[in-house]
Amino acid sequence: DAGVTQSPTHLIKTRGQQVTLRCSPKSGHDTVSWYQQALGQGPQFIFQYYEEEERQRGNFPDRFSGHQFPNYSSELNVNALLLGDSALYLCASSLGRRINYGYTFGSGTRLTVV
């Protein structure tokens, strides 16, 4: 049973560029959440997708956007990259509204902005 897979694992971008990160949820899961984990910090919630719609959003600017596809996979897009966007981006999946049982996380994408 495949867990959450994220691609790419590492990425280096230049300030001002745009980036797309991808996530495939665990088999049977239909909800995808994205978190940003800066170095030495705990993960911060970006947004959550369920039934192809953004359901909740954390305190992140509109430069951060996302999408969920009919197969439940998801993309995170960041426009006009800033140095401060350098972080580990984690994807977490869950089953519908039963997230009280906890999320399943991927291994993340390490984004470095230079």
Add this chain to the structure above:
Amino acid sequence: AQTVTQSQPEMSVQEAETVTLSCTYDTSENNYYLFWYKQPPSRQMILVIRQEAYKQQNATENRFSVNFQKAAKSFSLKISDSQLGDTAMYFCAFMKHEGNTPLVFGKGTRLSVIA
């Protein structure tokens, strides 16, 4: 808004010994969930243990147990018989009881198990 505080940035323990990681949180909610996640160098967040606030009994998973003190808003993790594979970052996390709510994480505690 909820906050989670982990006051121990780093800890170390000898192999086979017991260690306790601290976590406090602040919330006005009465019903919620608390979690401990482990993040090894592989970076994947792995669920260690889960506690439902309305259950007074402390959760236990093999060598991992929690001390949940609701009135004090404290949720500590005890690791017994520590193993080298327990070396990792440990994050305490809070989640409201209602559906589709995000996790709120602490800043983490780096645990090193020494042979």
